[in-house]
Amino acid sequence: MIVPILDGLLTFTKAPITWILLLLNVFLFSQNYHLAQDCHSQFQVWYEDTDFLYTQGQVYSQFKSQRDLANFKDMKTLGRIAFRDELFLQQALKTPWSGDQIALKEWKQNLSEYLVLRDYYPPVTLGISEKYKDFFAHISYQFYHESFYHLIGNLLLILIIGAYLEQRTSGLTVFTVYLLGGGLAALIHSSLGGLSAAPLIGASGSLCALLGFLLITEFKTKTRLFYILLPMKGYMGFILIPTVYWVVWLFVIEDIAGWLAQSPLISTGVAHSIHLLGFGFGALLGWIYLRLIENKFVLPRKMTFAYKTSKLQKI
Amino acid sequence: MYAYRKIANDESQGNQFGLASPADRIAAGILDCSVLIPLVQLVQSPIRRWIFESVLFDNGAQISTYRVINLILFVAIFVIYYSLMIYWRGQTLGKYFLKIQVISYHGKISLAASFLRSFSLFTQFIFLAYPFLALWTHPLRRPIHDRLADTLVVSSNSQEGLSKVTHSFKLRLAFAFVFLLFISVGFFSKPKSDLREELDFLIAEECASFKEKTLNEMVELFLVKKIDSNCLEAKGKESIWLNEDSVLAHFAVALAAGNNSQKSDQYLTESCPKEEEYPDEMCLFIDWLFQPSLGTVDDPGSVLSLAHREGTFDFIKILVSAHLRMDRRYLEMEPLLKQISKKSALKTLHLKLSFHSLLGQNKISEAYWLMKSSRLVNEDDLLLFLNFELEKEGSHRRDLLSLVETFFPQLNESIYGRGLASEDADSEIIQEVYYKIKEGL
Numbered sequence: 001m002i003v004p005i006l007d008g009l010l011t012f013t014k015a016p017i018t019w020i021l022l023l024l025n026v027f028l029f030s031q032n033y034h035l036a037q038d039c040h041s042q043f044q045v046w047y048e049d050t051d052f053l054y055t056q057g058q059v060y061s062q063f064k065s066q067r068d069l070a071n072f073k074d075m076k077t078l079g080r081i082a083f084r085d086e087l088f089l090q091q092a093l094k095t096p097w098s099g100d101q102i103a104l105k106e107w108k109q110n111l112s113e114y115l116v117l118r119d120y121y122p123p124v125t126l127g128i129s130e131k132y133k134d135f136f137a138h139i140s141y142q143f144y145h146e147s148f149y150h151l152i153g154n155l156l157l158i159l160i161i162g163a164y165l166e167q168r169t170s171g172l173t174v175f176t177v178y179l180l181g182g183g184l185a186a187l188i189h190s191s192l193g194g195l196s197a198a199p200l201i202g203a204s205g206s207l208c209a210l211l212g213f214l215l216i217t218e219f220k221t222k223t224r225l226f227y228i229l230l231p232m233k234g235y236m237g238f239i240l241i242p243t244v245y246w247v248v249w250l251f252v253i254e255d256i257a258g259w260l261a262q263s264p265l266i267s268t269g270v271a272h273s274i275h276l277l278g279f280g281f282g283a284l285l286g287w288i289y290l291r292l293i294e295n296k297f298v299l300p301r302k303m304t305f306a307y308k309t310s311k312l313q314k315i
Numbered sequence: 316m317y318a319y320r321k322i323a324n325d326e327s328q329g330n331q332f333g334l335a336s337p338a339d340r341i342a343a344g345i346l347d348c349s350v351l352i353p354l355v356q357l358v359q360s361p362i363r364r365w366i367f368e369s370v371l372f373d374n375g376a377q378i379s380t381y382r383v384i385n386l387i388l389f390v391a392i393f394v395i396y397y398s399l400m401i402y403w404r405g406q407t408l409g410k411y412f413l414k415i416q417v418i419s420y421h422g423k424i425s426l427a428a429s430f431l432r433s434f435s436l437f438t439q440f441i442f443l444a445y446p447f448l449a450l451w452t453h454p455l456r457r458p459i460h461d462r463l464a465d466t467l468v469v470s471s472n473s474q475e476g477l478s479k480v481t482h483s484f485k486l487r488l489a490f491a492f493v494f495l496l497f498i499s500v501g502f503f504s505k506p507k508s509d510l511r512e513e514l515d516f517l518i519a520e521e522c523a524s525f526k527e528k529t530l531n532e533m534v535e536l537f538l539v540k541k542i543d544s545n546c547l548e549a550k551g552k553e554s555i556w557l558n559e560d561s562v563l564a565h566f567a568v569a570l571a572a573g574n575n576s577q578k579s580d581q582y583l584t585e586s587c588p589k590e591e592e593y594p595d596e597m598c599l600f601i602d603w604l605f606q607p608s609l610g611t612v613d614d615p616g617s618v619l620s621l622a623h624r625e626g627t628f629d630f631i632k633i634l635v636s637a638h639l640r641m642d643r644r645y646l647e648m649e650p651l652l653k654q655i656s657k658k659s660a661l662k663t664l665h666l667k668l669s670f671h672s673l674l675g676q677n678k679i680s681e682a683y684w685l686m687k688s689s690r691l692v693n694e695d696d697l698l699l700f701l702n703f704e705l706e707k708e709g710s711h712r713r714d715l716l717s718l719v720e721t722f723f724p725q726l727n728e729s730i731y732g733r734g735l736a737s738e739d740a741d742s743e744i745i746q747e748v749y750y751k752i753k754e755g756l
Contacts, residue, residue: 001349002349054552058556098558099555099556099558100552100555100556100568101585102578102581102582102585103552229341229342229345229346230338230341230342230345232338234338235338235342249350249353250353253353253354253356253357254353254356256357256360257353257356257357257359257360258356258360259360260357260360260361260364261356261359261360261361261363261364262364263364263368
């Protein structure tokens with residue numbers, strides 16, 4: 001395992017803007033936690049109801065064949081895919097479908113309940129989806145996480161990367177990259193038709209924008225990472241690697257691979273395209289920063305932390 | 316002559332080579348994985364997408380195929396990387412960073428030896444990595460892959476730098492916590508969905524073997540307990556959605572619903588709506604299920620007449636036969652049983668019902684021979700019939716008891732010990748005999 005550690009976890013006084021961004025994330029998460037959990041547990045019932053999924057798959061198959069699209073045979077998978085199609089969800093209750101009328105009656109009742117509950121579900125109201133894609137959604141989606149682990153994972157990295165950048169640039173820069181990078185990534189993603197009924201949430205896009213910014217502004221700077229090969233002395237510690245190597249190796253390649261492997265029909269739960277767009281916009285903002293701002297306001301670059309030797313050779 | 320002997324001798328004479336420690340070798344492997352996995356994912360991604368979509372489109376591919384191909388691809392990339400790197404430099408990236416090297420007694424490692432070493436290295440995981448124990452047990456730390464390729468892993472400055480690395484205890488604790496947190500999340504969150512997928516997959520696989528069967532054949536197989544209700548329900552629902560033989564399909568789903576009587580009734584009611592005229596024989600049969608009166612063979616509107624017709628579904632004959640048995644109309648069972656006897660799949664059911672029919676008609680000797688000649692009719696069937704007789708007022712009890720005596724001479728005392736006075740006495744004897752047979756005499 002290898003993780004970027006850079007300057008470590010800095011305190012509020014050293015990186016106030018990064019901490020404010022983190023606290024906003026925590027605030028939104030905690031405020032909506034119970035409602036999200038209640039809705040989620042009810043959704044799980046539908047997602048695991050094989051009869052419901054099978055019927056939805058059959059209906060969706062009819063919906064798709066009207067548009068000369070693929071004719072799937074695995075109805076339960078198709079039923080899951082249907083949850084992502086906003087147009088289908090809008091028309092599902094109004095259209096008379098042929099087939100098993102008993103199953104259809106039950107399915108329509110469940111689906112109508114699902115659609116009502118969906119409008120109260122925080123990831124839908126705060127996230128960005130085909131139904132909710134206004135200006136507010138482009139901002140709010142960057143601050144909301146559904147699960148605790150999603151939140152912790154993102155916040156730890158934001159704290160490490162954001163605080164590092166805030167030390168070297170300014171709080172305003174971090175704030176701008178976070179908001180603009182994540183917002184523009186979502187805007188391009190939605191204008192390219194990448195949105196579905198399933199909401200996009202999380203600070204991953206903004207985190208990737210910060211990483212893209214770091215990649216450009218600290219391209220060859222050797223930054224500190226923590227590695228653990230074996231949990232024993234000599235096989236764990238810090239290593240200095242140029243930023244470009246580890247950002248590309250640990251983050252960009254994985255997202256490109258994920259994006260290439262992702263079928264437009266099925267969500268893996270990770271929006272790789274948003275990540276890649278985030279990297280792109282972060283890098284662009286980094287380039288703008290270097291060209292326009294840093295030339296005017298030269299900031300001191302202090303590399304104050306000391307590195308310890310390790311068994312690993314320095315690159 | 317093996318390479319390690321020479322090197323061992325050299326080492327004893329002060330050779331500069333030292334054996335690489337097991338920890339170094341494992342750490343090098345982990346580092347190789349960390350370096351390679353993003354690249355492997357990148358190479359795999361278009362193939363993964365293609366395979367995944369082929370699974371979705373159900374082009375014959377199954378989830379297991381997808382997993383196997385992914386695994387093969389994963390191993391192949393690693394084997395190629397290891398082979399080329401060991402052949403080229405004697406080191407992979409991980410080994411380079413850990414300053415260890417693969418050497419061969421024969422000088423430069425050949426490409427074939429390098430490939431053999433790499434391939435056998437990965438195949439050891441089939442044996443749960445058990446052969447790697449040789450890293451600790453073999454005097455020269457040579458697991459199978461090293462011995463096959465006649466190689467040895469050495470370190471020129473094995474201990475250098477190790478002792479210099481120090482880390483604060485708090486930092487190690489913090490990272491160990493984060494590490495364990497993510498491991499535990501992965502550990503507790505994955506199996507549930509995997510298990511559900513596996514279960515769905517197993518059901519689908521089991522039902523797939525009956526894919527070619529027609530719906531009425533599926534119903535018959537379900538009645539003789541050769542298929543699961545899930546398979547019948549799936550087939551029935553598929554037929555409903557495809558608008559194929561709607562009445563039979565609704566009946567199949569109702570039958571598969573089993574104990575869920577509400578669902579079962581819904582599907583039966585839906586199959587033949589009352590407002591429409593259905594001359595269909597299936598509707599006649601379904602009406603009979605709601606009002607089970609068999610009627611007579613001569614009445615063309617009766618279900619018994621329907622069952623006796625040539626071409627009527629065999630499962631109707633089976634169900635009507637079973638009902639005739641309940642009504643103790645054994646004589647009328649025979650022609651129906653003859654018709655279903657033609658199907659090998661229904662052989663067991665046919666024999667069992669025939670056995671009951673013969674006993675019911677007082678054809679004890681024929682029943683005896685049927686039981687003797689066929690392994691498919693056994694003591695359990697006799698017990699079933701005894702139980703059936705206990706519940707109903709029977710007229711063939713004495714003959715039945717004589718059959719029991721033929722099979723179980725040791726029950727003579729129970730049957731004849733107290734004499735055969737009345738029907739009530741027979742009931743007591745049957746009860747006693749029944750429990751004795753049930754409890755293994």
